[in-house]
Amino acid sequence: LLALTLLNSGVSVLFSYLSKDFWNALSAKDAQEFYHVLQRYLAALVLGAPVVTYYKFQREQLAVHWREWMTARTITLYTANR
Numbered sequence: 001l002l003a004l005t006l007l008n009s010g011v012s013v014l015f016s017y018l019s020k021d022f023w024n025a026l027s028a029k030d031a032q033e034f035y036h037v038l039q040r041y042l043a044a045l046v047l048g049a050p051v052v053t054y055y056k057f058q059r060e061q062l063a064v065h066w067r068e069w070m071t072a073r074t075i076t077l078y079t080a081n082r
Contacts (some may be wrong), residue, residue, distance in 0.1 A: 001058060011048040033034055055067040 018041045025033040 001062065004055045004058055007051055011051050014044055015048065
């Protein structure tokens, strides 16, 4: 999960830089650079979307397992002291 967190952060940083380049090319009205950055942005989207989705899925799975464990532990402690 730690590696996934770092990978997710890396994807976020990559999109940050690509967004900056995208808007710089757009504001400079540089069509060639705009399309070049657009291609890189789409490639990053194809590669980055599964990483972000898998990270969110794993984080939610961990939360579900944590809640199940906490519920079972709470019930066990409650019934042990009756």
